[in-house]
Amino acid sequence: MTLTATIAAIDEYLPAAKLSNQELSAQFPDWPPEKILEKTGIELRGVAGPDECASDLGFAAARKLFERGVVRPEEIDFLLFCSQAPDYILPTTACLLQERLGLPTTCGALDLNLGCSGFVYGLSLAKGLIESNGLRNVLLITADTYSKFIHPLDKSVRTVFGDGAAATLIRAVESDQPALGPFEFGSDGRGAQHLIVPAGGFRQPRSAATALEQGDSSGNVRSADHLYMNGPEIMQFTLKNIPPLCQKLAARAGIALDQVDYFVFHQASAYMLETLRKKIRIAPEKFSVCLRDVGNTVSSTIPISLKRDWSRGAIKSGNLIMLVGFGVGYSWAATLCRIHSGEL
Amino acid sequence: MQAFVEEMAEILGVAPADLVPDFKLADGAWDSLAIVSTIASVDEHFNVIVEARALGDCETFANILALAKQGA
Amino acid sequence: MAIAGKEFGNVLRLPQGRIAGVVASVPKRVVGNDHFLQTYSADEVGNIEKMVGVKERRWVDLGQTTADLCAAAASRLLEQLQWAPESIDALIFVSQTPDYRLPATASVLQDRLGLGRHCAAFDVNLGCSGYVYGLWLAMQMLQGGGMSRVLLLVGDTISKVVDPADRASAMLFGDAGSATAVEAGGSGGTFVLGSDGAGAPNLIIEQGAFRQPAAGQREGGRNPACLRMDGGEIFNFTLKVVPGLVNALHAAAGVAGSVDYYLFHQANQFMLKHLAKKAKLKEDQVPINIDRYGNTSSATIPLLMSTELSEILTLEKKSVAMCGFGVGYSWAGALLEVGPLKVLERIEA
Numbered sequence: 001m002t003l004t005a006t007i008a009a010i011d012e013y014l015p016a017a018k019l020s021n022q023e024l025s026a027q028f029p030d031w032p033p034e035k036i037l038e039k040t041g042i043e044l045r046g047v048a049g050p051d052e053c054a055s056d057l058g059f060a061a062a063r064k065l066f067e068r069g070v071v072r073p074e075e076i077d078f079l080l081f082c083s084q085a086p087d088y089i090l091p092t093t094a095c096l097l098q099e100r101l102g103l104p105t106t107c108g109a110l111d112l113n114l115g116c117s118g119f120v121y122g123l124s125l126a127k128g129l130i131e132s133n134g135l136r137n138v139l140l141i142t143a144d145t146y147s148k149f150i151h152p153l154d155k156s157v158r159t160v161f162g163d164g165a166a167a168t169l170i171r172a173v174e175s176d177q178p179a180l181g182p183f184e185f186g187s188d189g190r191g192a193q194h195l196i197v198p199a200g201g202f203r204q205p206r207s208a209a210t211a212l213e214q215g216d217s218s219g220n221v222r223s224a225d226h227l228y229m230n231g232p233e234i235m236q237f238t239l240k241n242i243p244p245l246c247q248k249l250a251a252r253a254g255i256a257l258d259q260v261d262y263f264v265f266h267q268a269s270a271y272m273l274e275t276l277r278k279k280i281r282i283a284p285e286k287f288s289v290c291l292r293d294v295g296n297t298v299s300s301t302i303p304i305s306l307k308r309d310w311s312r313g314a315i316k317s318g319n320l321i322m323l324v325g326f327g328v329g330y331s332w333a334a335t336l337c338r339i340h341s342g343e344l
Numbered sequence: 345m346q347a348f349v350e351e352m353a354e355i356l357g358v359a360p361a362d363l364v365p366d367f368k369l370a371d372g373a374w375d376s377l378a379i380v381s382t383i384a385s386v387d388e389h390f391n392v393i394v395e396a397r398a399l400g401d402c403e404t405f406a407n408i409l410a411l412a413k414q415g416a
Numbered sequence: 417m418a419i420a421g422k423e424f425g426n427v428l429r430l431p432q433g434r435i436a437g438v439v440a441s442v443p444k445r446v447v448g449n450d451h452f453l454q455t456y457s458a459d460e461v462g463n464i465e466k467m468v469g470v471k472e473r474r475w476v477d478l479g480q481t482t483a484d485l486c487a488a489a490a491s492r493l494l495e496q497l498q499w500a501p502e503s504i505d506a507l508i509f510v511s512q513t514p515d516y517r518l519p520a521t522a523s524v525l526q527d528r529l530g531l532g533r534h535c536a537a538f539d540v541n542l543g544c545s546g547y548v549y550g551l552w553l554a555m556q557m558l559q560g561g562g563m564s565r566v567l568l569l570v571g572d573t574i575s576k577v578v579d580p581a582d583r584a585s586a587m588l589f590g591d592a593g594s595a596t597a598v599e600a601g602g603s604g605g606t607f608v609l610g611s612d613g614a615g616a617p618n619l620i621i622e623q624g625a626f627r628q629p630a631a632g633q634r635e636g637g638r639n640p641a642c643l644r645m646d647g648g649e650i651f652n653f654t655l656k657v658v659p660g661l662v663n664a665l666h667a668a669a670g671v672a673g674s675v676d677y678y679l680f681h682q683a684n685q686f687m688l689k690h691l692a693k694k695a696k697l698k699e700d701q702v703p704i705n706i707d708r709y710g711n712t713s714s715a716t717i718p719l720l721m722s723t724e725l726s727e728i729l730t731l732e733k734k735s736v737a738m739c740g741f742g743v744g745y746s747w748a749g750a751l752l753e754v755g756p757l758k759v760l761e762r763i764e765a
Contacts, residue, residue: 053626077426079611087627089577090512090643091616092541095744099613106425108609109746110549113520113539121538125553132559133428148626149517182562185506185536189527192519202481202576203515206630227518329523331537357463377467377584379648383655384690393655396648 005130005138006179007123007339008171009071010307011064013057014046014164014294019147021159028155036159041270045162045295048145054085055093055100057165058143062101065139065167073102077135079109080125082118082142082299084328085149086111097141115195116266116327117185118142118299119168120335123323124183126170140168142299146227149197151213153221157229160269162295166303183335184249191237191330194230199223234327238272242326243280249322249334257282260336261319264288264309266326267301288314299325310344317341348389348412352405355381365406386412424660425610425747427668433555434602435752437497437759440594440722441489441571442474442709444764449587456583464587469685473590473710475575480765482513483521485593486569487528488765493567493595494529496759501529505563506536508553510546510570510714512743513577514539525569536563543619544681544742545609546570546714547594548750551738552607554598561600568596572713577621579642588684589643590710593765594718605752606669608661615745618649651687653745659695661739661749669751675701676734677725681741682706682716714740721754722762729755 021033081094094109126138143165199210210224290305326332353360356372392415509522522537554566571593623640624630630641692702703724741747
């Protein structure tokens with residue numbers, strides 16, 4: 001028997017404030033609530049408060065794990081915080097969370113800047129921490145607050161993204177069967193320009209010029225300080241790259257795609273998910289769609305969906321599950337996992 | 345002890361003879377850099393790591409000596 | 417295997433992985449201490465020079481970023497190693513001064529360097545401990561057998577976030593980038609990693625990210641969108657953690673006395689000399705280059721290797737301890753064999 005990394009528990013946390021399709025429709029009269037729901041599959045999105053950071057959402061999600069007794073703070077050996085909205089330029093937000101959550105000082109902690117592919121990257125690091133370094137409990141917190149990047153008059157992104165967080169415990173168990181992996185990764189920085197906040201980093205610091213607002217041909221308004229998404233480009237990238245990614249992962253694992261019991265993809269939008277599902281020929285009952293009351297929470301969509309689908313019985317103990325993240329970067333990552341557990 | 349006083353005098357930018365216990369730190373070059381140097385000097389001569397915050401509260405040279413001896 | 421309960425961090429041993437080459441890059445612009453005579457008196461400048469030990473440093477020009485420094489170092493490294501860009505399996509960019517909030521700067525660099533689309537790429541936010549953390553991450557990615565070459569890019573441009581009115585910080589920091597090629601094989605390394613967020617307020621940029629947006633106003637004579645450092649507190653922390661970190665590495669590897677070089681994060685010359693004395697290390701075992709480059713945050717250790725050990729490490733194999741510590745607080749120690757390296761050099765970018 002060897003030590004194998006397995007996903008042991010997940011908790012989600014969404015901010016209390018919500019943005020509904022009715023509110024959006026009142027602002028964008030061309031888009032009735034039904035149309036927004038049909039296009040995005042989303043009815044409600046979480047919106048972080050003005051003083052609520054991604055780390056606060058992540059903190060609340062992690063507290064849920066501790067409060068229900070899955071693990072104690074002092075048992076955590078490593079903290080991975082995946083976010084694109086850190087508290088500070090420096091220090092590392094993971095160090096602040098180490099202190100706030102009462103984790104030991106012997107706990108390694110780092111921030112990972114990745115978006116939609118971040119959860120799968122985090123799982124891969126956690127697996128290495130457990131299987132190569134011999135650690136027992138790794139806490140992976142994914143959290144983002146894209147609402148803070150979004151111009152209120154940019155409906156192309158405002159309808160899609162929701163703020164939220166998930167805390168995932170990856171634990172060492174004695175087993176002969178790997179419970180996580182193999183992994184496939186990829187990057188293509190040529191796509192960086194299609195999903196970006198152009199200003200606010202060190203390439204282009206914020207200034208009066210970057211704050212200049214402009215309208216686009218679809219009537220959306222934004223400045224260089226805001227999130228820009230080229231939806232058609234992202235769609236094209238996804239359709240071109242994600243089906244072969246799934247095939248490549250299956251081949252690496254030595255299985256056929258129809259041996260996979262359940263698929264959890266990054267919940268980009270209902271329309272994109274449905275197009276991908278059909279293209280890859282996955283039966284609807286084996287395919288997670290979980291955005292109606294959350295929206296696209298970036299790196300947290302996969303753990304949130306996994307937990308919810310598990311809780312409603314769509315995923316059974318021992319099922320072979322494929323997890324696929326893709327988007328901003330461009331960056332993509334996929335893996336296979338099995339969860340043997342009563343409660344997740 | 346004499347070596348410590350000489351080092352502290354250099355840190356504060358005063359003559360060692362002037363560095364009496366009642367010496368008011370504010371009359372010397374007592375800033376954040378001096379605090380860093382003082383931590384090192386106390387560690388070297390007394391094998392005590394004094395807290396930066398406690399040093400920041402010191403007003404006289406005697407206060408520093410007390411901190412150093414307290415920890416030893 | 418991890419040994420739990422160690423005071424200074426879990427001890428992590430990775431059985432394989434080695435450094436194939438290192439290139440550090442610094443900006444062309446040399447800033448001597450006379451630059452500060454415009455703002456401060458000669459006495460003040462002289463005093464700070466004596467305390468922090470920095471005589472000159474390199475600063476980037478307005479349009480140049482950390483990613484630019486790292487890209488130049490990476491191009492040179494790949495060329496010297498004759499590694500084809502498509503042969504890189506993963507790129508890790510460690511910095512606190514990234515190009516964008518999103519996407520990850522690593523994605524942008526993947527394209528700039530012409531790396532393959534199969535390449536994993538991500539950013540890690542860490543400062544003074546970042547190089548050692550990054551080295552550990554890079555080696556860890558090689559353990560499973562799926563990857564064989566990792567490119568680790570580490571650097572910072574702290575000159576962009578110092579308050580010119582804060583003389584101690586303004587004179588302490590320099591800018592630098594680095595590229596380290598890590599490959600499968602070799603003898604791996606022993607790592608000790610730890611964190612203590614209680615020290616966060618002592619080295620921080622309070623405004624400009626999501627906790628507090630930049631308000632654009634000075635407060636109490638300081639700019640809260642610039643780096644704030646409590647030197648005394650940082651020194652206290654360093655004295656408590658670093659000797660223990662060195663001992664933990666010695667104990668874990670069972671080689672006290674057989675370490676050839678101790679590469680410390682170049683925090684402050686005064687602090688380094690004191691630490692070396694306290695840990696009873698010989699002067700020639702503890703190279704220092706802070707006098708010429710300042711504190712370059714996450715880049716100090718690779719820059720130190722490239723300026724002080726380039727001859728010996730390209731000829732021989734040496735046992736090297738590395739210690740990164742600071743902002744977070746976060747610390748990381750490593751003990752590994754380095755050399756003979758195919759390339760170890762410092763370039764200007």
